[in-house]
Amino acid sequence: MNAKPAYTVAVVGATGAVGTEMIEILEERKFPVGELRPLTQDSFEGVDIALFSAGADISREYAPIAAKAGAVVIDNSSAWRMGKDVPLVVPEVNRADIAKHKGIIANPNCSTVQMVVALKPLHDRARIRRIVVTTFQSVSGTGKEAMDELLEQAQDLLSFKELAPKVYPYQIAFNCLPHIDDFLPSGYTKEEMKLLNETRKIMGDDSIRVTATTVRVPVYVGHSESVNIETEKKLTANEARAILCEAPGVLLYDDPVHKIYPMPIDVAGKDEVFVGRIREDESVPNGLNLWIVADNLRKGAALNAIQIAEELIAAAR
Numbered sequence: 001m002n003a004k005p006a007y008t009v010a011v012v013g014a015t016g017a018v019g020t021e022m023i024e025i026l027e028e029r030k031f032p033v034g035e036l037r038p039l040t041q042d043s044f045e046g047v048d049i050a051l052f053s054a055g056a057d058i059s060r061e062y063a064p065i066a067a068k069a070g071a072v073v074i075d076n077s078s079a080w081r082m083g084k085d086v087p088l089v090v091p092e093v094n095r096a097d098i099a100k101h102k103g104i105i106a107n108p109n110c111s112t113v114q115m116v117v118a119l120k121p122l123h124d125r126a127r128i129r130r131i132v133v134t135t136f137q138s139v140s141g142t143g144k145e146a147m148d149e150l151l152e153q154a155q156d157l158l159s160f161k162e163l164a165p166k167v168y169p170y171q172i173a174f175n176c177l178p179h180i181d182d183f184l185p186s187g188y189t190k191e192e193m194k195l196l197n198e199t200r201k202i203m204g205d206d207s208i209r210v211t212a213t214t215v216r217v218p219v220y221v222g223h224s225e226s227v228n229i230e231t232e233k234k235l236t237a238n239e240a241r242a243i244l245c246e247a248p249g250v251l252l253y254d255d256p257v258h259k260i261y262p263m264p265i266d267v268a269g270k271d272e273v274f275v276g277r278i279r280e281d282e283s284v285p286n287g288l289n290l291w292i293v294a295d296n297l298r299k300g301a302a303l304n305a306i307q308i309a310e311e312l313i314a315a316a317r
């Protein structure tokens with residue numbers, strides 16, 4: 001991409017939960033936008049950067065068309081993430097991979113982004129061998145219809161009305177669903193496998209073992225994760241805190257004596273990945289427990305995509 005004073009940016013899926021956030025963040029961060037095209041058509045002539053956030057089917061069909069027309073596509077969907085020629089990027093972790101793109105760069109799944117931002121600095125210091133993660137994912141991770149469904153169900157339940165779930169298979173208000181994305185024959189869900197495959201690709205280490213349980217919870221915005229890691233070298237809780245204090249994109253929020261720990265209601269609208277409840281896992285020699293929370297619409301999606309776009313224009317200068 002050539003350097004320009006201002007860029008033509010297309011947002012595909014501009015009316016969605018992520019697309020809306022993308023437009024706000026472009027403005028907030030004063031991204032040099034010459035023209036903003038909120039489009040869903042195949043009219044990508046003259047577009048420099050195309051931010052896709054309209055689901056995997058649209059990305060599969062239109063991202064190659066946009067790339068062929070000369071745009072660099074930054075895709076939020078799962079369509080291209082594991083593609084051999086498609087870098088999967090979280091700038092704090094693997095910004096160097098951006099340069100390898102051939103027209104399409106993938107944004108990881110929201111639950112993976114926040115986990116790798118917090119874990120990469122620990123991996124660099126002590127080499128993570130195994131990750132056991134349980135997620136508590138907000139309804140905004142499903143999109144705007146799911147956010148409406150949570151509100152409607154909460155109102156209906158409080159008015160003793162019958163519920164008719166549409167987006168989720170069961171009631172989500174005042175409930176937890178251990179089911180995100182489709183089930184696979186193994187019994188895991190696709191969302192759980194994303195945490196394994198994407199973590200390995202972004203961290204550039206196929207030897208990391210990951211097992212995940214992903215749970216949808218009745219929270220509007222902000223995914224939380226209970227993460228247990230085993231490392232090759234011993235890391236004490238204090239050493240982990242010191243590493244994370246210096247880590248890019250991380251905000252250490254860990255003072256249990258004063259009831260300081262991250263919660264989605266505080267983290268929604270923020271850019272950082274918040275980490276708290278750091279404890280040594282006494283059941284194994286080199287284990288740590290962490291509680292990781294981030295805004296899934298921002299760092300988990302829109303913000304990460306725009307950070308990639310910022311890296312692209314910085315490299316063009």
Ligand SMILES: NC(=O)c1ccc[n+]([C@@H]2O[C@H](COP(=O)([O-])OP(=O)(O)OC[C@H]3O[C@@H](n4cnc5c(N)ncnc54)[C@H](OP(=O)(O)O)[C@@H]3O)[C@@H](O)[C@H]2O)c1
Pocket residue numbers: 012013014015016017018019040052053054055056058076077078108109110140141142143144145296297300301
């Ligand atoms: N939500 C998150 O936290 C998150 C995180 C990471 C990645 N993602 C990914 O980002 C993408 C969008 O998610 P979202 O949460 O923003 O969903 P959403 O709120 O449901 O929004 C979907 C957007 O895509 C558009 N769209 C849907 N089908 C279309 C079609 N056939 N043709 C043209 N436009 C179409 C919608 O337009 P209309 O307004 O016209 O319906 C809307 O703008 C998905 O691929 C999702 O997996 C989401």
